[in-house]
């Protein structure tokens with residue numbers, strides 16, 4: 001089917017420019033597109049291939065060799081000088097987030113190598129993407145291991161596969177485009193830096209432009225071919241302009257003045273290393289070529305810096321990449337500017353990154369809010385910064401989190417098979433060897449000791465000569481069974497009711513949850529949060545890899561009111577059920593943070609235990625963090641843990657030790 005035309009996407013000028021500059025000069029190193037869902041960023045990326053020039057390839061070569069300069073190491077080569085060639089459109093290859101390593105880099109058939117002595121290699125997506133576009137939607141959700149392989153290939157222009165000493169290498173040069181939704185979690189900074197450019201994609205706010213988006217989409221859906229026809233001239237124009245810019249590119253001059261501007265801008269934004277300077281220079285040259293200029297000007301440097309620098313600034317671990325436009329203009333204006341110039345309010349200056357406000361110094365609590373239908377005796381007011389406010393029955397403003405500490409590892413019982421991580425026991429691809437097995441289908445990695453042991457008893461029967469080589473048969477091959485750790489979904493159900501706040505406990509509780517969140521981040525878990533207070537429960541944070549989002553939500557959770565414990569448990573149960581469908585291999589751990597009191601809803605105590613029983617019956621693994629304190633203890637949380645069939649841990653038993661300095665930053669986010 002005809003795809004949506006590149007030129008028909010409304011707005012998104014930055015993304016358009018970022019993609020086009022990379023098409024002109026692939027050495028820029030690709031584009032990372034950041035933006036919420038529903039911004040048509042994927043539509044635009046998928047439309048790119050259609051405006052890229054066709055490629056000429058050696059006929060029959062699975063590695064898309066260029067007939068003019070075939071890869072000397074091509075696994076399908078060497079290609080004769082007179083080999084046939086054909087012209088085909090540039091490809092856009094999509095790498096699915098759940099892809100295996102074999103799918104990405106290709107599969108070497110070890111079985112045939114060992115038993116038949118032939119090198120059998122099935123090319124993967126990197127081979128398919130050579131001389132085209134490799135697109136990774138939700139690149140931030142891609143397994144770290146795959147991201148490393150991908151970025152290595154992108155940096156070297158080569159795909160290298162090795163299995164048990166057998167190796168294959170082929171050319172893999174492609175325009176790498178990744179998209180991500182920052183709400184789903186940030187990309188690790190060292191990976192962020194490997195993308196040449198970043199752009200923010202946002203849906204247009206202007207009603208007229210939004211209307212235009214819808215109008216075009218409807219027209220396309222009604223008749224894709226006809227729609228493509230109306231945009232044909234625009235598409236062809238763009239394609240021609242890319243070809244023209246590619247031709248102009250090698251001759252574009254970067255004058256010393258522009259080079260100084262590049263250096264001055266990169267220095268002003270305090271970027272790490274020299275990669276930023278290089279990428280900015282390349283992008284500026286490509287921009288000049290795109291504009292049909294033979295020489296780089298300040299306009300080109302500015303356009304390049306806006307795309308190349310935001311993600312390379314030094315900043316706090318969880319700050320979003322961004323660039324201040326006026327700061328950029330100042331840096332471009334040159335070195336004659338007084339460096340002590342007041343950068344103005346809301347601007348943290350070139351040294352960059354520190355938050356302006358200190359956490360915990362929020363506006364003073366409003367005293368006069370009141371929630372109807374509350375029992376003052378049960379729900380005393382929350383305290384803010386150690387100031388008691390007796391008698392008030394209000395749902396107070398957010399309590400600042402208390403100290404953060406290193407927590408004990410809470411584990412999901414049993415052995416899972418989820419994504420690699422650092423929490424619960426699991427069968428994994430690495431980790432320590434716990435045994436050997438015959439592979440279910442094809443051998444991925446041969447485990448030599450067990451393979452030899454399996455072959456040994458049959459050597460005489462197979463006619464092995466004295467001193468001769470070991471005779472292997474496919475049935476001898478063994479793989480190691482590994483056990484490592486998986487990551488999990490850690491769902492927090494946090495009691496934010498008045499009974500918790502009354503004991504000035506909420507700060508300590510928030511500190512504890514923050515500590516657990518930090519722990520989840522280090523163990524690569526997905527996290528989610530349900531809070532309950534007043535008349536019901538709410539999903540404060542849908543499951544995400546973005547621990548910083550969780551920390552921010554936690555800090556702003558209001559406290560006070562009754563304790564609808566049953567509602568909280570049921571809401572958590574619903575969320576876990578949905579997640580089990582969306583991400584079935586990821587096992588979940590429910591961490592219920594409460595003092596065990598239930599005062600909200602009908603028959604609160606009995607219903608809470610009933611809800612707990614339902615969760616236990618559904619196989620939910622849980623840990624109850626008991627927040628009860630004081631001289632008289634009711635042990636309500638313990639009874640609840642029993643109904644849940646889960647473990648019980650007192651708040652003060654949660655800490656495993658003091659917090660390392662490097663992670664204090666997380667607390668500052670909150």
Ligand SMILES: [Zn+2]
Nearest residue numbers: 061063065074
């Ligand atoms: Zn080839």
